[in-house]
Amino acid sequence: MATTILVVDDKASVRTVVRDYLEEEGFRVVTAENGRTALYAARQEKPDLILLDIMMPDMGGYDFLRVYRKERNTPVILLTARVEESDKVLGLELGADDYVTKPFGIRELVARIRAVLRRSGGAAPQPAVLRAGDLALDLDAHTVQRGGHPIRLTPSEFELLATLMASPGRAFTRMELLERLQGIAIEGVEHTVNTHIHNLRAKIEPDPSHPTYIEAVFGVGYRFRSDE
Numbered sequence: 001m002a003t004t005i006l007v008v009d010d011k012a013s014v015r016t017v018v019r020d021y022l023e024e025e026g027f028r029v030v031t032a033e034n035g036r037t038a039l040y041a042a043r044q045e046k047p048d049l050i051l052l053d054i055m056m057p058d059m060g061g062y063d064f065l066r067v068y069r070k071e072r073n074t075p076v077i078l079l080t081a082r083v084e085e086s087d088k089v090l091g092l093e094l095g096a097d098d099y100v101t102k103p104f105g106i107r108e109l110v111a112r113i114r115a116v117l118r119r120s121g122g123a124a125p126q127p128a129v130l131r132a133g134d135l136a137l138d139l140d141a142h143t144v145q146r147g148g149h150p151i152r153l154t155p156s157e158f159e160l161l162a163t164l165m166a167s168p169g170r171a172f173t174r175m176e177l178l179e180r181l182q183g184i185a186i187e188g189v190e191h192t193v194n195t196h197i198h199n200l201r202a203k204i205e206p207d208p209s210h211p212t213y214i215e216a217v218f219g220v221g222y223r224f225r226s227d228e
Contacts, residue, residue, distance in 0.1 A: 004027070004028045005028070008034070008053055008061070009053040010056040010057060012033075015031045018051065033056075035064035039059075050075070054078055061080075066094060077116060080102065098116050107162065135204060167224070171221060
């Protein structure tokens with residue numbers, strides 16, 4: 001049975017991006033837009049872990065914790081734009097297990113989820129090594145090799161490659177790829193992704209001028225070549 005994650009955030013864009021990525025990682029995801037609906041969802045679904053935004057209308061994250069901690073000890077990771085130490089301490093004192101500061105990288109968030117689940121004894125889908133030809137990407141070790149030789153990638157390049165390799169044959173728009181890099185939808189220009197793709201191709205392609213792994217999709221964005 002899949003590990004269930006409850007994602008609580010008042011921003012639909014955040015809920016959508018996090019849900020889609022966690023589902024690709026093998027988790028079952030339930031969402032809620034505020035603390036009140038989250039209480040109902042948590043009582044009905046009994047999630048294995050809760051991702052909880054702090055600043056929300058109609059019952060914020062702190063108030064949710066005050067109520068829910070009297071009922072269950074489900075692991076909770078706070079999602080917060082606040083960086084003051086007092087805010088983090090309050091969340092931990094109320095029973096949160098970890099916190100992630102917005103804007104966050106989606107790979108970092110997944111790593112923290114797995115770490116908290118391990119500490120709590122919960123089950124988590126085992127990370128896979130993604131392979132294509134002589135290219136291998138280890139999601140857990142955060143390493144990439146081609147022909148057995150390590151390739152050094154920036155965090156953004158690793159995130160892009162992991163996203164593309166996890167869904168070979170699927171065309172991603174540039175905005176979708178930007179969202180994966182930032183964790184939330186952002187205003188940006190196309191050359192931001194184009195530049196990362198250019199640098200990534202230079203590192204992983206046998207011949208970057210004639211790419212065989214990362215294909216451009218005219219009018220859309222990019223996709224990782226499917227062997228099918």
